Amino acid sequence: MKKGIFTLAEARFAAPNLRLMRLRGDTEGAAGPGRFVEASVPGFFLRRPFSVCGVEGDTLTVVVKLAGRGTERLLALPEGAQLELLTGLGNGFDLARAGERPLLLGGGSGVAPMLYLARELAKLGAKPSAAIGFGTAAEVCFEREFREVCPELRIFTMDGSRGERGLVTQALGEGCSAVCACGPLPMLRAIDEQSPVPAQFSLEARMGCGFGACMGCTIETANGPRRVCKDGPVFSSGEVRW
Amino acid sequence: MNTTVKLCGIELANPVIPASGTFGYGAEFAALYDINCLGTFSFKGTTRSPRFGNPGPRIAEAPAGLLNSVGLQNPGVDAVIAEELPRLREVFHKPVMANVCGFSVDEYVEVAAKLDACPEVGWLEINISCPNVHGGGMGFGTCAESAAEVTREVKAAVHKPVIVKLTPNVTDIVSIARSCENAGADGLSLINTMLAMRIDPATRRPVLKNLTGGLSGPAVFPVALRMVWQVYEAVGIPIIGMGGVSSAEDVIEMLLAGATAVGVGAANLREPYAARDIVEALPRAMAKYGIDNLQDITGGAHNG
């Protein structure tokens, strides 16, 4: 873990209430799909956890979806503003276990972290396919970016206003080497129950510290209690006691 | 300038003590800085058997603080001794404070006796104040008789100094403090967290699965300070003052109110370098307020 001041170098809304933020600072040790940062939000005591969605040189990308008052503040942060981050948190996805033809499933705020994973897997020579899910057509984002690295992309919306109607879990099947997923808890649980191939998924939990000190984020697993922030946030098939 | 203080016969290089439950067994912080700069630290509350604690969510936010309902997650005293203390020994070379919790007087005695026998342990901090467990913890700390009973029985079973940790969730903390002193306590720690709640307007349900949790952080500092003041007037044993301490100035305020040493809890979670930064800031703050010897100012605000 590292603490550092980052400057909001560039930001844009990828969809309504979903802001891509490029932060410039010391990114050493911060990279890795599935790893996360804890952002200090002015006016709030606890830091907010966000998945790393890309690291290039001294620039770290996060994609923040409006949830409550802290994310509201981040969505309004002007370019040039400074943010203090803890970086290099969490274990991240095990890319070696994803195989040749991994299937990536992303839902809601879990879509952007999957794009980062898709890019890193493609760099290693894998041929990832992806299924990304949104509430409605207006929320669909990162389609072009996914197509650049994923030969096969399926888009789902809950209301059927774009792509296929329903949930990304409909894309589960035999034709892939492994599944990697990020999204709401019910989605991850369904993947754990239904995937015919080994899966890894990135969990969320309310965090007190984000670096393993407070036991605030602990879940039950087949191997005993595990901290989402330190032992996770990525867990494997059969591990989590949902 | 002298930052040393003496806590129940053991000298501390400075009065800064990361509080139980916010510092694990030290490993996470030892990866960030040399934790031997601390006076000591109190490790996670330990029970007889392993405990998962309460179901999540067990963290909620508050203005200037947080609520937790962790509920004493720990691997049990035998695993703490077999696995955590050897790891702790690698990174921390001073006597550590063992935080003991239980659901019966027998359990307190058994856990305390086992930790008393560990060379790494300098003090036993008896937590009769955890608000997040049912049928134990705070149950013992809200009544003067049971607080005295735990203190007396533990004292009879151990050799090391016994520091009893008190809850603020009582009508009169002074009477509980007195009763622990009379039962043989060597010191007192206060305060543990304050019973609290948050509700999510979107779900119309409490945020914490346990419904209630303990509030700590800067929000509680003035309450903790007031209680340290009151208890100092009533007892003659040393007090570890805690609750919201986040700066060297806060440490000085706590000492002036009557504390001999100071616990730092929530600040470590928000700011991983907090305890080290407070230690480093102490000499400058002492110079600013004309303090040469930190141990001289304990209770200093009561004069006059």
Ligand SMILES: Cc1cc2nc3c(=O)[nH]c(=O)nc-3n(C[C@H](O)[C@H](O)[C@H](O)COP(=O)(O)OP(=O)(O)OC[C@H]3O[C@@H](n4cnc5c(N)ncnc54)[C@H](O)[C@@H]3O)c2cc1C
């Ligand atoms: C490992 C991890 C990675 C994440 N990655 C992303 C991401 O890439 N993009 C994104 O938009 N969101 C992500 N989230 C969720 C994000 O942290 C929450 O949406 C955010 O903390 C909400 O803050 P708030 O102040 O707006 O909400 P409030 O509800 O006002 O927050 C109150 C408290 O609850 C916590 N909290 C609320 N919702 C969540 C949640 N879902 N998970 C954890 N803590 C929560 C807050 O951090 C804060 O401490 C991630 C969460 C985790 C645990």
Ligand SMILES: Cc1cc2nc3c(=O)[nH]c(=O)nc-3n(C[C@H](O)[C@H](O)[C@H](O)COP(=O)(O)O)c2cc1C
């Ligand atoms: C996440 C968390 C876990 C805690 N666990 C324990 C514990 O195991 N034993 C104990 O005596 N106190 C425990 N406490 C209480 C603290 O040690 C301290 O008394 C209290 O938080 C007030 O200090 P603060 O405001 O600096 O946090 C815990 C506090 C927090 C925030």
Ligand code: FES
């Ligand atoms: S959030 Fe503190 S241990 Fe995970």
